Amino acid sequence: MTRYDLVLVHAPSVYDFRKMNLLYGPVSDLIPSTPVFEMYPIGFTTIASLLAKNNYRVRILNLATHMLASRRYDADRAISKIESKVFGIDLHWLPHAHGSIEIAKMIKHHHPDSKVVLGGFSSTYYFQEILENYPDIDAVFLGDSTELPMLEYMKALESGADLSKVKNLAYRDNGSIKNNGISHVIENLDAVEFDYGLMVKGVIGTLDLVGYMPYLDWKRNPMLLVSTVRGCSYSCVTCMGSCGSFRRNFGRMRPAFRSPEKIIEDIRQIEDYFRGAIFLLGDIQQPGESYYERLLRLIREERPKNEIAFEFFTPPSNDVVTKIGQSVESFDAQISPDSHDPNVRAAQGRRYSNEDLERSVSGLLKAGARRVDMFFMIGIPKQDSQSVMNTVEYSEKLMKEMRAGERLLPFISPLAPFIDPGSEAFENPEKAGYKIFARTLEEHRTLLLEPSWKYVLNYETNWLNRDSLVDATYAAGLGMNEAKVKAGAISQEAAESVRNRIEMAKQAMALIDAARTSEDYGRSLGNLKEELIKLSESTVCDKRELDWSRKSYYWSIPRALFSALFRR
Ligand code: B12
Missing domain, CATH: 3.40.50.2300 (Response regulator)
Structure with missing residues (x-):
């Protein structure tokens, strides 16, 4: 052995x-x-x-x-x-x-x-x-x-x-x-060295593919991550990865970036081994203009075959959008406005207008983005139930105006299960408008054993208590689902299945609430067991809406084996 x-x-x-x-x-x-x-x-x-x-x-x-x-x-x-x-x-x-x-x-x-x-x-x-x-x-x-x-x-x-x-x-x-x-x-x-072949070589050495797999669904939807940065220049109130938290908790005074030349080497290495979407983690605008210009020029020269996904912390400028369009044949983009309301967005630490957001989204679509994902969150400062529903309405309006069908996909989801320790909201909850239910590690361990996510949440806000957070989540999930099907962003079947799951999750939640107060608590819950985990996968949207890779991992096997055995 x-x-x-x-x-x-x-x-x-x-x-x-x-x-x-x-x-x-x-x-x-x-x-x-x-x-x-x-x-x-x-x-x-x-x-x-x-x-x-x-x-x-x-x-x-x-x-x-x-x-x-x-x-x-x-x-x-x-x-x-x-x-x-x-x-x-x-x-x-x-x-x-x-x-x-x-x-x-x-x-x-x-x-x-x-x-x-x-x-x-x-x-x-x-x-x-x-x-x-x-x-x-x-x-x-x-x-x-x-x-x-x-x-x-x-x-x-x-x-x-x-x-x-x-x-x-x-x-x-x-x-x-x-x-x-x-x-x-x-x-x-x-x-830092990123060896993308490590997984393949590890699997060959141990014959344990599952033990090396980054996530369960990886074979169907392989996504390869390229890390462009450690640290962050932004200060989102609920994030442990914010610049203040990095300073306080990890001794990091400024972000460390990976050079465009090294990123190209990473992309090249990935292409040696895999077919699948390559996600550049971190906003390439963060280190400045000369950085993204150099990176996009190198990507254009490299002509990667794999899909490239870009993530933006602020709406990309026209210049960035144009250069991305010129540099890759096929790309995806992701942006997290958090709320449709610029005041709520600013309270969370993201300061930009809806005009800027819309200009960028429309630019990305025109530049050929295969898809643009927009992420909205529930549980951020100054956001009440009405504001959550207004975000859904805004998304519907945007999808209608942009007429992009399945190329524009908004998502809405709660900050869950925890507000990060180390974040501003965790460290100064009153100032940020939060109530935190668990502070120590042991308290969080105990929370994780609660029967439903409502009781696992380690927080509520001045604007949404635990109950309204859950209600707003399911209402927004249903609303967004309807908006997407109306805009042709998802199919009728996909929408139907999300609708059913949300309704069942709501019922399960009510049963758990009732079981919690019943004397026969353990047995009442036991009866629900099989359904619970299934209901938690893809609740407010169908996870497959997020798939970027158009090819399953089986397409990668020949090149992965060849590279692992002969190239390095
Ligand atoms: C990229 C990222 C992701 C990627 C994950 C990529 C991956 N496989 O690592 C995705 C998008 C999938 C993701 C998901 C989630 N994320 Co995230 N993520 C980030 C982000 C933006 C960057 C992380 C990063 O740069 N890592 C690089 C470096 C720092 O870490 P690393 O190389 O992996 O590990 C080094 C050290 O951490 C340490 N280390 C780590 N593990 C170990 C283990 C051992 C034994 C040792 C010795 C050392 C060690 O040594 C490593 C080498 O130096 C941060 C925010 C930020 N700005 O930092 C949030 C962040 C880490 N994520 C966070 C959260 C909450 C999540 C989710 C739980 C969100 C959710 N509910 O869906 C999930 C969990 C996913 C899962 N495990 O299944 C929080 C964590 C807060 C906390 N304390 O819990 C952060 C801080 C911010 C946030 N709120 O989003 N995330």
């Missing part, structure tokens, strides 16, 4: 979700993952790349995807059979508060001599509580740049050196907690 140096494990949000009665609700409608949040952080691949380059034996194990893919998959047994010096678990997203800690306990139980470490945004925020309360966790890697610290840690373990020199590490040492601080914060994302 292979003994690994490092196994990177991704847990489901709640362990064991398959045995629970949970109505997750529309918490993951806008991302490729299911409500179990099975997608592992990009950081797994960059950590694994650096270690593999230094001759360490590393593997990725996506337990969440395995557990979703097969009801019979026994996570406990699988873990008991893997030997590794170190097990690294991500607690990046707070919705993994339950699963990540439970998996850490399980690993320590089977492998008491192995080190169990955590890393990611949420574990950085809660490192003190983690090391104080969960003795199965030996250390937490802090900050947003842990590739090098992980290498230092592996070397220190090998040589028996003192851990006090390992950067970005907090650990338990003879009963006391040591914090080495965050001194390693990369300033340029070119310093």
Whole structure:
């Protein structure tokens, strides 16, 4: 049996979700993952790349995807059979508060001599509580740049050196907690290596495709992510990834960008291995004009065959839109205005007018965008139920005016399940108009076991309490669905199925509310079990509306194998 140096494990949000009665609700409608949040952080691949380059034996194990893919998959047994010096678990997203800690306990139980470490945004925020309360966790890697610290840690373990020199590490040492601080914060994302073949090589090495799969639906809808930035220049009130939060929590004073030349190398590498949409994470306008001009010129010269998806934090200027149109044959665009109301949008931290927004959307469509996705949120400051419904009305009007059919797709979804710790709304709730129900990690772990997403929410606002947040979500979901079918953006069948699911979710929610107060609580919920998870997938829209890839992963197999075996 292979003994690994490092196994990177991704847990489901709640362990064991398959045995629970949970109505997750529309918490993951806008991302490729299911409500179990099975997608592992990009950081797994960059950590694994650096270690593999230094001759360490590393593997990725996506337990969440395995557990979703097969009801019979026994996570406990699988873990008991893997030997590794170190097990690294991500607690990046707070919705993994339950699963990540439970998996850490399980690993320590089977492998008491192995080190169990955590890393990611949420574990950085809660490192003190983690090391104080969960003795199965030996250390937490802090900050947003842990590739090098992980290498230092592996070397220190090998040589028996003192851990006090390992950067970005907090650990338990003879009963006391040591914090080495965050001194390693990369300033340029070119310093990090992204090996897109790692997944293919890993699968060949372990014969475990599911364990490497970024999310359950990846085979049907493969999406490849290119990271253009770490950090952010914007200050959205509810975001842990805002510029103030990065400064306070991760020691990052300014964003680190990846150079256009490196991005082209990434695109080239992806094309060696996969057919599928390439999503450039981060707004290419953020580093300035000369950056996006250079990037778009290089993309034009490269002529990628895969679809490229661009994300915008502010409406792209005419110049950007024109240059994108000239640079790629086929592209998608995404923008998140959050609300139709510029005052609500500004209270959330995004300051731009509807005129700018509409000019950009229309420009993108004219420039040939295969589709433009617009994301609106529920649960932001100054937004009441009426405002939510006005957003739906606005979207309907926009779709009618733009006459773009299925090329213009608005989505509306709640900020769920949590307001991010570290964000302005979490740190200064009163000032931002929020009431926060959970502050510690343990409190969030407890919330995650609540039977429906209404009770899992860690917040309500001065304008929407928990009940009205849920009601507004379902009403807006229904409204948006009708608006889309009217505009020809989705088919009658798709609309019908969303309509049914929302109605069933509403009924399930009412049953849970009733069961909560009944004496026979456990049994009443047990009767609902099978329906609950199904109802949580694609609630307020059909997740497939978000598919960018036109080709399933099977199209990639020949080139992926060829590249893994012969190219690198
Ligand atoms: C890109 C992104 C995504 C992508 C995910 C891409 C991916 N696979 O990583 C998508 C769009 C799919 C996404 C989804 C979600 N996201 Co998101 N996302 C971001 C974003 C914009 C950038 C993240 C980033 O740059 N990562 C790069 C770096 C920093 O991380 P990394 O390389 O993956 O990992 C490094 C470190 O974090 C650390 N690390 C991470 N894991 C581990 C594990 C170990 C063992 C170790 C040692 C180290 C380590 O070391 C790595 C290497 O240096 C941030 C906002 C921001 N501006 O930062 C939000 C953010 C991280 N997301 C957030 C949230 C809430 C979500 C969702 C839960 C939203 C939802 N309800 O749908 C989902 C969860 C998805 C899932 N797991 O299934 C919050 C997290 C707050 C929190 N504490 O929970 C953020 C901060 C902002 C926000 N509100 O949107 N997201």
